Amino acid sequence: MDQYAVVGNPIEHSKSPLIHALFAEQTGQQLEYGKLLAPLDGFEASVRDFLRTGLGVNVTVPFKEQAWALVDAHxxxxxxxxxxxxILRREDGSLLGDNTDGKGLVRDIQVNAGLSLDGLNVLLVGAGGAARGVIQPLLAAGPAHLCVINRTVSKAEELAALFVDQGPIAAAGLQWLVEPVDLIINATSASLAGDVPPIPDSLIKPGHTWCYDMMYSSGETAFNQWAREHGAARCIDGLGMLVEQAAEAFALWRGVRPDTAPVLARLRQA
Ligand code: ATR
Known part of the structure; x- marks a missing residue:
């Protein structure tokens, strides 16, 4: 049977095997999708070994940059x-690397939540790998303006400079902007520690501003709690993004895009 896996460290709590099993069942595809724990200093060996017979892998924390360096084409x-x-192993054995995180985020916002990004004023909080991974698809969705704000301002400036040819992007410090925006996306890792990046409450216009935390947890994330308490019109967590990025990967591997709605509903239940 065709073999796939998600590789990371840690990997025990990954929901990807369940998501891909549900996709396979729904689309009638015959495949197995497992978890692969790679040692922190042994990512490349683990992936190459798996892909001797396996057809593809998803890569998660902390290996996404190493995966970029490992593949033959992007x-x-x-x-x-x-x-x-x-990663997709092609028929000639070469490895193609894709990044479906941004597509997943944009699809979750636009299709699942029904908010068109076209013409919006968007704030992206954070300037690490998670933020970098979603900027190009966000700009492609046509916001009026995308501002990357970060605790370390120089990192936000570096990111904005990388994407300046892709659309209206700028950089600022966490506290520099105070006027309300249409959408705030949290791409910091602060939620992992239950923290909220210290950004002004006035960025939220009660009843208007949408807030999206790229993280998810079994309960409400700290960022979404902050957003709700300040009157955000909608607070969305990253579970939909997780399912949508998985659907993009499934489509790349299998040539068929699953219906994500029933899978997301199932995960919300669990
Ligand atoms: P990831 O791959 O998840 O993006 P990362 O590259 O380590 O991880 O980046 C983490 C991001 O979260 C950074 O933007 C970081 O801000 P700095 O660049 O200033 O370090 C941000 N971050 C983490 N904890 C934060 C906190 N408590 N408040 C504000 N920003 C935080």
Whole structure:
């Protein structure tokens, strides 16, 4: 049977095997999708070993940049992102790297939540790998303006400079902007520690501003709690993005895009 896996460290709690099993069942595809724990200093060996017989892997924390360096060719999205979350072994044995995180985020916002990004004023909080991975697809969705704000301002400036040819992007410090925006996306890792990046409450216009935390947890994330308490019109967590980026990977591997709605509903139940 065709073999796929998600590789990371840690990997125990990954939801990807369940998501891909549900996709396979729904689309009638015959495949197995497992978890692969790579040693922190042994990512490349683990992946190459798996892909001797396996057809593809998803890559998660902390290996997405190493995956970018490992593959033979990059999709346009991966090239810009500097990180790879999906590897496909092609018929000639070469490895193609894609990054489906940004597509997943944009699809979750636009299709699942129904908010068109066209013409919006968007704030992206954070300037690490997670932020970099989503900027190009965000700009392609046509916002009026995308501002990357970060605790370390120089990192936000570096990111904005990398994508300046792709659309209206700028950089600022966490506290520099105070006027309300249409959408705030949290791409910091602060939620992992239950923290909220210290950004002004006035960025939220009650009843208007949408907030999106790229993280998810079993309960409400700290960022979404902050957003709700300040009157955000909608607070969305990253579970939909997780399912959508998986659907993009599945489509790359299998040539068929699954219906994500029932899979997301199933995960929300669990
Ligand atoms: P990832 O791959 O998840 O993006 P990363 O590259 O380490 O991880 O980046 C983490 C991001 O979260 C950075 O933008 C970081 O800000 P700095 O660049 O100033 O370090 C941000 N971050 C993490 N904890 C934060 C906190 N408590 N408040 C504000 N920003 C935080």
């Amino acid at each position: 999709s346009a999205a991966a090239e810009r992102a500097g990180a790879v979350n999906t």
